[in-house]
Amino acid sequence: MTETLVRIDAISRRFGEVRALEHVSLEIRQGEFFALLGPSGCGKTTLLRILAGFEHPDSGSVTLDGADLLAVPPHRRPVNLMFQSYALFPHMSVAKNIAYGLERERLPKAEIRERVDAVLTTVGLTGLARRRPNQLSGGQRQRVALARAIVKRPRLLLLDEPLSALDKKVRAEMQLELKRLQHEVGITFVVVTHDQEEAMSLADRIAVLSEGRVRQIDAPVPLYERPADLFVADFIGANNLVTGVAAADGLHVPGVGVLPCPVPADAVGAGATLVIRPERVRLAADGSSAGGLAGVVRDVTFFGGTTRVAVQVTGLDRPLLATVSGATTVAVGEQTRLAWSVGDAMLLGPG
Structure with missing residues (x-):
């Protein structure tokens, strides 16, 4: 069996009287595409932000490769987050957007150029390197955001509702593209979504959340055919x-x-x-x-x-x-x- 990359153990988080997460435990395996699925307010984005370092749990632990991830500041974690809005710099070219994180790390210019060229080829944007974000389609901007995230070669890539801004046809194309990219680059992906079809088409395994708790963790087929409880049965399809x-x-x-x-x-x-x-x-x-x-x-x-x-x-x-x-x-x-x-x-x- 593939080894565990991330272990989340009894994580809880409250915001005043609101229970965002309640004793959430799950494991994410090395190299898998893992989905956090549930309705709005179920806690999935809070859990993603804890992994990224933007939130700290009230209790519980998170380890990555056996080391305490919560003790590591966000900018030093081998984790990258692709925002729902893509957050591209409008005044920069595609290549400059992708290179930004590497330049902040002060890597040699030759290495930055090599890595940017390689990732442009991976996401199919080689001919658009000099364009600005406003000259791109929604699907192309999403590819730039993905390229910027994976060029830093994180151990874990977090995606927050990555396809919600795309129309139905482009979304279907990008679902296939995300799967291809994930297998090609070998990075563990964790995607947050409320879209059941998106989770079922992308993920190797899915954690269904409701009211801050995990209701079921399973591969798409058994999750669909054998729901663990009435909430999962009613929510999935x-x-x-x-x-x-x-x-x-x-x-x-x-x-x-x-x-x-x-x-x-x-x-x-x-x-x-x-x-x-x-x-x-x-x-x-x-x-x-x-x-x-x-x-x-x-x-x-x-x-x-x-x-x-x-x-x-x-x-x-x-x-x-x-x-x-x-x-x-x-x-x-x-x-x-x-x-x-x-x-x-x-x-x-x-x-």
């Missing part, structure tokens, strides 16, 4: 959540019936929530197949490659969602049936 009472044959929902799902023996008789992804739900015309839940189509949304259908089932307080490939023939107001395989659903407790 679209999910159908139905509450009821667990029984040996499934989840009993008053006024609806028994919904198929695996039920652990120790859960029988307890309140629980069934979780089923929309892409696991099958649609069938009413009466064309036995079983399943009957309902009325309330909405049909076509996304190009897929269609999401919302079906209102009597007895449920909100429609169930089904995602089907391509277009669908069902229309709003029609009767339909929903079904899924037992193994595609899971039960989560109320906590």
Whole structure:
């Protein structure tokens, strides 16, 4: 297994009555792309600022390669932070922006020139070295900010909502570019984002935070398929959540019936929530197949490659969602049936 680069142990931070972080512990491995994901106010940016040295925790420890990182002043940490705004100097050329940190370190001019040229090639900006930031597109400015961060060869690169200022198409292109760069330069990346798709597409592992606590740390696929609790299930992607009472044959929902799902023996008789992804739900015309839940189509949304259908089932307080490939023939107001395989659903407790 890849060795641990950063170990965060029981970090807590409060701002007056606001609990930003509460006993947060996690490990970041050498060379991985790690994401801190959660809604606004969950503590992810505070944790990033602690790593960068702009905040100090009330308690807990942070080590990098086994050494106390909190004892090192920000400017001496082998850590670099790429700001959300990119913070480029408007009066400097691309090359000068990238070289700025190296010049502050008073490195030899020949070494600075060599390292700037190399990183310009890495980020694909060789032909734009003499341009000013206002002559660049949003994606190009982001590449300059990245180049300026990695040219100093930090052990750890922190990215605060790095793609939020870009439009959807450029953001998708830069997600691929970030992944390529991270593998090419071999630096450990930690990205803060509230965008689930961004975290899932970029990260090797993701820590989901809520109200200052870590709810789950996992790779994207198990995080999506096996959420640890209801918060993660509801936050990561679209999910159908139905509450009821667990029984040996499934989840009993008053006024609806028994919904198929695996039920652990120790859960029988307890309140629980069934979780089923929309892409696991099958649609069938009413009466064309036995079983399943009957309902009325309330909405049909076509996304190009897929269609999401919302079906209102009597007895449920909100429609169930089904995602089907391509277009669908069902229309709003029609009767339909929903079904899924037992193994595609899971039960989560109320906590």
